[in-house]
Amino acid sequence: MKLRTYKNFFKEALRNIFRNRVMSLASIVAIMSALFILGVVLILAFNLEHIAGGLESKVEISVFLDKDIGSNQARAVVEQIEKNDGIYEIEFISKEEGLAQWKKELGEKGDLLEGYEGNNNPLPDKLILRIEKPEYVDGIISILNDIPEVDKVNYSQEVVDSISRIVQTTRLVGLLLMLMLIIIAMIIINNTIKINVYSRRREIRIMKYIGATDSYIRWPYIIEGFTLGIFAAFFAGALVIGGYNLLLSRAGQMAGNYAFFNLFQLLPTEKMIYDISLTFLLVGCGVGIIASIISTRKHLKA
């Protein structure tokens, strides 16, 4: 088709939107509502994921080195362990630091430890490894066990397992919610476009009588569905992100007053803006286009 014809399609689509403005507005509101609910669920899912990620990084492995190794050797071991994947932090607690900590914990009974300083120190050097994900634990343990300077490895299998379970369940719930809402949004958008096309089925028939090809009839509808989708995605995005910002500032105030709210940090908006906008555009415009194709096809057959 000629370039000018495509220009006509755009003109035609925009005129249709404007001429059927009640229908167009209703479509935008319907698509926007569907996207808004999807957005709320997305934010929920992203935050669940955020919390789950936070929990995952709570997995720790304590490593006790041989008592009789020197600090240089200890440093070499740390470097060796650092090379492995899945460790995002290593805290090194030397035997001296360990003793000082212990003393502090004992408080006024600290003098019980008098005389254990220096060469008499019974404590080994200790490493605390913070692990990115529970999945890494087994591999890291077996590596640790192969290092001769490592005397003992401590970690709680139960804690690791339960964190793993919670995280998995949370992710699954988030994912299911997201999928469900995406499907619901698609159904709503599809129906909206379908009604839009149905209300103009007479026009489609007339165009067919005067010899318009199917794609000629369909193009303006596709552009229209796309445009309605863009508008709806834009408004829904503004609404969701604006609403979430408001919630964040409220939560910030609350956190100032109640320590409980510090337990779960909400994800900052910047981290989601891209994903949400992209999802809205894809779902809004994608379904707008596909629904236009499907619903015009039905009337084109006649």
Added chain:
Amino acid sequence: MIQFKNVSKVYENGTKALSNVNFTINSGEFVFLVGASGAGKTTAVKLILREILPTQGEIIVNGRDITKLKKKEIPYYRRNLGVVFQDFRLLPDKTVYENVAFAMEIVEARERDIRRQVPSVLSMVGLASKAESYPHQLSGGEQQRATLARAIVNNPSILIADEPTGNLDPDTAMDIMRLINMINHRGTTVIMATHASEIVDAMKKRVITFKKGIVVRDEEKGGYANEASNI
């Protein structure tokens, strides 16, 4: 040229609309298809428009058996036909000018040709002053003129009119008939399905009469026969 060869049509619900119909319409002819409701004339029109397929037989239009057209070819085939209906079927959101121009846009005519051709056709049907009006602002007769303008703007070889005067008062109907006759004189084959007996009798054209799906009469300069009205 339009040729029906042993054409039969049985609808899915079992209704026998046409039984073994044969006729030939030559280029430039003016032919009425008459008969009572359900006699088969509308089915014949739909078959020529390739809106439906016959159960049996061949329909040759301009040398091609249109029953063998691929789905993709149908729009291009229809561009050879101008169509006029009882209920006008103008696009309600477009002005008269836009409605007529649209028929040229779909064949991707040049902008310059559209700007020249549309006003000329509109003045030919006497609607030049209503170019910017919307269909709902027009009388029935004016709407039918606009439809005629749209039907002929691409110079089709055949004009098909299905009850074009059905919604019009007698005077307006005669105006429309004069227009259709003029279009015929320009060389366009005209096929008009109707049961307006006074029009058929006045025009003195070829009449093909349907009765219960069979062609019962085919007369040059015929009239609206009793067979058609007495059912």
